[in-house]
Amino acid sequence: MSERPILIWGAGAIGGVLGAYFARAGHAVHMVDIVPEHVEAMRTGGLRIEGPVEEFTQVLPASVPAELDGQYDRVFLAVKAHHTERALDMLIPHLAPGGYVVSAQNGLNERTIAARMGADNTVGCFVNFGADWLEPGRILYGNRAAVAVGELDGRMTDRVAEVHALLSLVEPDAVATDNIWGYLWGKMGYGALLFCTALTPDSMSDAMARPEHRAVYRTLGHEVMRLAAAQDVQPLGFNGFDPAAFRAADEPGMDASLELMVAHNRKTAKTHSGIWRDLAVRKRKTEVDAQIGVMVELGRELGVETPTLARMVELIHDIEEGRREQSRDLVDLMVPLCA
Ligand SMILES: NC(=O)C1=CN([C@@H]2O[C@H](COP(=O)(O)OP(=O)(O)OC[C@H]3O[C@@H](n4cnc5c(N)ncnc54)[C@H](OP(=O)(O)O)[C@@H]3O)[C@@H](O)[C@H]2O)C=CC1
Numbered sequence: 001m002s003e004r005p006i007l008i009w010g011a012g013a014i015g016g017v018l019g020a021y022f023a024r025a026g027h028a029v030h031m032v033d034i035v036p037e038h039v040e041a042m043r044t045g046g047l048r049i050e051g052p053v054e055e056f057t058q059v060l061p062a063s064v065p066a067e068l069d070g071q072y073d074r075v076f077l078a079v080k081a082h083h084t085e086r087a088l089d090m091l092i093p094h095l096a097p098g099g100y101v102v103s104a105q106n107g108l109n110e111r112t113i114a115a116r117m118g119a120d121n122t123v124g125c126f127v128n129f130g131a132d133w134l135e136p137g138r139i140l141y142g143n144r145a146a147v148a149v150g151e152l153d154g155r156m157t158d159r160v161a162e163v164h165a166l167l168s169l170v171e172p173d174a175v176a177t178d179n180i181w182g183y184l185w186g187k188m189g190y191g192a193l194l195f196c197t198a199l200t201p202d203s204m205s206d207a208m209a210r211p212e213h214r215a216v217y218r219t220l221g222h223e224v225m226r227l228a229a230a231q232d233v234q235p236l237g238f239n240g241f242d243p244a245a246f247r248a249a250d251e252p253g254m255d256a257s258l259e260l261m262v263a264h265n266r267k268t269a270k271t272h273s274g275i276w277r278d279l280a281v282r283k284r285k286t287e288v289d290a291q292i293g294v295m296v297e298l299g300r301e302l303g304v305e306t307p308t309l310a311r312m313v314e315l316i317h318d319i320e321e322g323r324r325e326q327s328r329d330l331v332d333l334m335v336p337l338c339a
């Protein structure tokens with residue numbers, strides 16, 4: 001169907017799902033990942049997509065970065081946010097003149113990509129469906145959820161239409177938006193709540209549903225929405241997250257939003273966040289500095305106080321560095337900050 005191959009850089013949970021769906025629909029796709037066993041599995045037996053949404057196996061051309069030849073004009077970047085710079089070092093030589101990189105990531109990676117390659121070569125993207133890399137060649141696709149694509153300056157361009165058509169193969173309700181920063185900041189708010197759930201061993205829904213921790217979730221969401229407002233961003237809601245309620249610190253509105261998020265996440269086969277998985281299963285660093293740390297820094301620059309976000313960064317670091325274990329007690333420690 002497509003003559004120009006699409007490069008997926010980082011073929012884990014998100015990149016794997018995107019690449020498998022694009023290829024199944026007939027597009028030429030090439031997967032790049034630094035895990036040799038995963039690369040080998042994708043190009044031999046194929047990449048198995050499992051779970052309640054759909055199950056299929058897709059054989060995919062794949063390489064580790066050092067094996068890759070040639071240049072590509074459509075690249076989907078799906079590495080963890082703290083690996084973005086390193087991945088860009090490797091992929092920039094493979095970006096064709098006039099080509100673009102789509103950030104299928106959490107965080108404000110579009111800023112990093114645009115700083116390296118120019119806004120003209122960067123397309124904004126937001127993904128909220130859930131997926132887990134299980135082992136080489138196996139990915140759990142846990143649930144459908146919101147997806148959006150847009151230019152950083154809000155123009156509706158041909159390439160937005162092109163990426164939207166691709167994303168619609170994975171998520172039929174994918175949106176082409178003139179406010180991608182609104183989605184990205186909405187996810188910064190949603191994501192701050194996910195980091196809080198990962199302080200505990202509980203599922204996202206069980207953690208967010210605890211009445212004694214409600215004030216912490218409300219305060220985290222409010223701090224992020226104040227930061228967005230200080231930059232004149234209009235965050236957008238999705239899958240239960242209501243930015244206006246968190247911005248206004250409207251307590252019944254925030255609680256209603258949290259209930260909707262609990263309900264949304266009760267329906268996924270991916271019961272725990274990617275952050276929880278990094279801490280509990282993969283035993284590795286999370287995206288906390290790239291997602292939450294950057295907001296604390298921004299708050300300092302803008303004069304917006306973010307004490308609860310800052311405390312959460314410390315607690316996640318404590319777990320990453322083995323000083324503490326995941327426990328509900330860690331959320332208890334944040335309650336006094338949230339009167
Ligand atoms: N999983 C999910 O449900 C969701 C994830 N996201 C976001 O999507 C992004 C990707 O997350 P996810 O797919 O879960 O992550 P994964 O860890 O599952 O996949 C990333 C893959 O990229 C590999 N990688 C790391 N560095 C490089 C590099 N320099 N070049 C090529 N490959 C590299 C990783 O290897 P290694 O493991 O060895 O580092 C891994 O195989 C994150 O920003 C995440 O927050 C957003 C919504 C939902």
Ligand SMILES: CC(C)(CO)C(=O)C(=O)O
Pocket residue numbers: 106128129130131145194270272273274275
């Ligand atoms: C939980 C999810 C899939 C968003 O719904 C996510 O973004 C994550 O795991 O980091």
